[in-house]
Amino acid sequence: MKTIRINTLPGYEEWRDNAKSCLLNYIPPSSIIWKGAEQTQDELFKELPENSKSSARAKNEPILKVPKSFVELAQTACCHNTPERFALLYKIFWRINFENRKLLNQSLDDDLILLNKMVKEVRRDSYKITAFLRFRETVYDGREHYVAWYEPFHYTLERSLPFFTKRFRNMNWSILTPYRAAHWDGKSLFLQDNPDPSQLPEEDKIEKYWLTYYAGIFNPARVKKSAMLAQMPKKYWTNLPEAKLIPDLLQNSEAKAREMIDKIKN
Amino acid sequence: MQDKIETKLEILADAAKYDASCASGSAGKRSAGKGEKGIGSLTGGSGICHSFTPDGRCVSLLKILMTNYCIYDCHYCINRISSNVRRARFTVQEVVDLTLSFYKRNYIEGLFLSSGIIKDPDYTMESMVKIAKSLRLDHHFKGYIHLKTIPNASPELQEEAGLYADRLSINIEMPTQKGLNTFAPEKNISDITGSMGRLKDKISEHKTSKTHTGKKLPRFAPGGQSTQMIVGADASDDKTILNSSVNLYQTHKLRRVYYSAFSPIPDASLILPLKPAPLIREHRLYQADWLLRFYDFSLDEILQGTTNNMLDMDHDPKLAWALRNRHLFPIDINKADKKLLLRVPGLGALTVQKIIKARKYCSLSWSDLTKMRVPLGKVKPFITASDYRPPAYLLDMETLSHQLKQTEQLDLFGRAV
Numbered sequence: 001m002k003t004i005r006i007n008t009l010p011g012y013e014e015w016r017d018n019a020k021s022c023l024l025n026y027i028p029p030s031s032i033i034w035k036g037a038e039q040t041q042d043e044l045f046k047e048l049p050e051n052s053k054s055s056a057r058a059k060n061e062p063i064l065k066v067p068k069s070f071v072e073l074a075q076t077a078c079c080h081n082t083p084e085r086f087a088l089l090y091k092i093f094w095r096i097n098f099e100n101r102k103l104l105n106q107s108l109d110d111d112l113i114l115l116n117k118m119v120k121e122v123r124r125d126s127y128k129i130t131a132f133l134r135f136r137e138t139v140y141d142g143r144e145h146y147v148a149w150y151e152p153f154h155y156t157l158e159r160s161l162p163f164f165t166k167r168f169r170n171m172n173w174s175i176l177t178p179y180r181a182a183h184w185d186g187k188s189l190f191l192q193d194n195p196d197p198s199q200l201p202e203e204d205k206i207e208k209y210w211l212t213y214y215a216g217i218f219n220p221a222r223v224k225k226s227a228m229l230a231q232m233p234k235k236y237w238t239n240l241p242e243a244k245l246i247p248d249l250l251q252n253s254e255a256k257a258r259e260m261i262d263k264i265k266n
Numbered sequence: 267m268q269d270k271i272e273t274k275l276e277i278l279a280d281a282a283k284y285d286a287s288c289a290s291g292s293a294g295k296r297s298a299g300k301g302e303k304g305i306g307s308l309t310g311g312s313g314i315c316h317s318f319t320p321d322g323r324c325v326s327l328l329k330i331l332m333t334n335y336c337i338y339d340c341h342y343c344i345n346r347i348s349s350n351v352r353r354a355r356f357t358v359q360e361v362v363d364l365t366l367s368f369y370k371r372n373y374i375e376g377l378f379l380s381s382g383i384i385k386d387p388d389y390t391m392e393s394m395v396k397i398a399k400s401l402r403l404d405h406h407f408k409g410y411i412h413l414k415t416i417p418n419a420s421p422e423l424q425e426e427a428g429l430y431a432d433r434l435s436i437n438i439e440m441p442t443q444k445g446l447n448t449f450a451p452e453k454n455i456s457d458i459t460g461s462m463g464r465l466k467d468k469i470s471e472h473k474t475s476k477t478h479t480g481k482k483l484p485r486f487a488p489g490g491q492s493t494q495m496i497v498g499a500d501a502s503d504d505k506t507i508l509n510s511s512v513n514l515y516q517t518h519k520l521r522r523v524y525y526s527a528f529s530p531i532p533d534a535s536l537i538l539p540l541k542p543a544p545l546i547r548e549h550r551l552y553q554a555d556w557l558l559r560f561y562d563f564s565l566d567e568i569l570q571g572t573t574n575n576m577l578d579m580d581h582d583p584k585l586a587w588a589l590r591n592r593h594l595f596p597i598d599i600n601k602a603d604k605k606l607l608l609r610v611p612g613l614g615a616l617t618v619q620k621i622i623k624a625r626k627y628c629s630l631s632w633s634d635l636t637k638m639r640v641p642l643g644k645v646k647p648f649i650t651a652s653d654y655r656p657p658a659y660l661l662d663m664e665t666l667s668h669q670l671k672q673t674e675q676l677d678l679f680g681r682a683v
């Protein structure tokens with residue numbers, strides 16, 4: 001049994017290099033334990049995969065080439081927070097090579113169902129960061145600087161950066177997440193591990209207008225709490241300034257709606 | 267203590283919330299290139315929902331009125347001149363600043379601006395255009411802008427609006443002139459559709475033609491036009507409403523028709539119904555609209571067999587159609603063509619796509635469908651799979667209609683808190 005620890009986050013490149021050499025050495029999925037950086041160091045040393053070049057190649061030579069779509073899927077799945085991601089990817093990688101080149105088309109295969117589910121969750125999480133991240137304005141080095149603290153559920157900071165660098169290209173900003181921060185100065189990105197959450201400014205001068213707006217557009221006569229929760233589950237509420245208004249809005253909605261109806265009757 | 271902007275925002279956001287159109291429409295992709303000034307991007311698709319309010323609606327745009335003062339007297343409108351509401355008015359600069367400040371904090375995708383009519387239609391429209399123009403030219407704003415144009419404003423101003431806005435809309439309000447006569451005496455349906463027609467021509471001209479020097483014409487409302495109809499204030503039936511939608515989609519190439527169930531407003535005019543139109547009616551109209559646009563249904567098919575030209579309130583229109591055409595079912599999930607699959611209640615466009623892809627590799631069984639998360643409870647009377655046939659009694663009606671009615675009701679209440 002071989003243990004491979006992927007130390008980087010999200011870890012795609014490291015996984016890929018390890019997976020290739022394991023495959024070239026015909027190490028079956030069942031003989032490898034894959035660990036992610038998020039798992040605590042529980043063994044004394046890390047076994048390195050053997051050098052692929054030295055090993056003799058058998059007839060049933062692995063091609064290593066995988067469909068392009070697999071690369072995309074693997075990159076995405078590596079951002080998932082489950083430590084099992086690397087093992088699953090290696091298993092699929094193995095199966096594509098030795099079992100079925102067209103495995104990816106078998107959308108009803110159990111491994112693929114799992115993979116697709118992970119991919120979907122990562123994509124959703126990457127979308128939600130572009131939606132629910134909130135900047136606060138501060139001054140840094142004499143310039144306007146926008147800072148956000150966001151807690152993604154997967155390792156999706158990197159995937160979302162192209163969105164932010166495009167949309168806010170001419171702004172200086174920092175996005176802090178529990179595992180990594182990205183700083184943008186209008187030209188280049190700088191990544192920093194384990195940032196300090198207290199860098200988030202405590203206040204923002206515009207936020208109160210946003211809260212006023214949010215409360216104002218809500219129609220108390222049409223409460224549909226479960227529809228809201230389906231799109232904006234409570235787990236996202238911590239860092240959404242407007243979320244703290246929700247309990248009150250809901251509580252007062254009936255009274256508000258009745259008040260409206262009373263006005264109408266008179 | 268509320269400051270001036272907070273007060274205005276409270277009034278003018280509140281006044282805008284009765285507007286149904288919330289999401290941004292698709293206007294392609296764009297962002298500031300390297301070395302270019304400005305802020306913002308469009309990601310394609312219908313824009314990001316940055317938040318959700320407890321009524322389940324997506325918050326994507328800063329949706330406000332420039333002012334809720336109005337010289338008109340549309341009876342269904344809370345801002346009409348004879349209404350007794352608190353009034354406020356934003357300056358051009360205030361709207362520009364709010365939009366940019368919200369945008370920079372990642373609260374919104376852009377601005378959706380409408381307005382009551384102050385002084386006269388042209389004066390109002392001019393201020394709205396100024397806002398859009400300043401965002402685009404002074405601030406190089408590349409986010410989304412939707413302007414609700416003012417009926418009766420001059421064609422020149424409406425055209426100028428199209429140069430800065432991604433989408434323009436003009437509310438048709440009522441499906442018939444008769445409805446307008448009663449409820450919005452200053453408005454005229456042929457003015458409204460006339461302006462839609464002009465804008466349609468402009469939009470397509472800017473998309474396809476080039477200047478004499480071969481340059482592309484500037485963008486002109488690339489997200490097209492939309493409109494809104496109030497349902498249940500006048501006596502129009504669903505057929506009249508949907509007919510008018512079909513006409514708007516076909517003749518004026520509208521991207522979207524929004525339906526807004528009339529809901530009584532504070533300080534309402536006496537000629538209005540006292541009771542709100544049932545939300546379910548609005549819901550059914552959206553479903554029918556959807557079938558017309560994406561599921562290849564004709565209006566006749568949707569209305570076939572209905573009573574008084576009103577959609578069936580108990581079942582969604584697709585299910586109602588299937589119930590009336592029971593002889594076509596069950597269909598074979600492994601063989602039926604796309605058009606027929608799309609007619610199976612419970613199978614959405616996405617699921618149909620998945621089915622067509624998956625069945626290339628194997629014959630689909632019941633458990634395959636489970637894996638694809640097909641809503642089996644709903645589809646089971648209507649399909650066969652490799653190892654499944656519905657028992658004959660399932661399609662046998664009385665019971666089916668009743669049963670499905672119950673499930674949908676549960677669903678509806680399940681969703682409503």
Ligand code: SF4
Nearest residue numbers: 336338340343346382
């Ligand atoms: S013109 Fe518009 S704002 Fe004015 S009363 Fe009519 S609907 Fe209301």
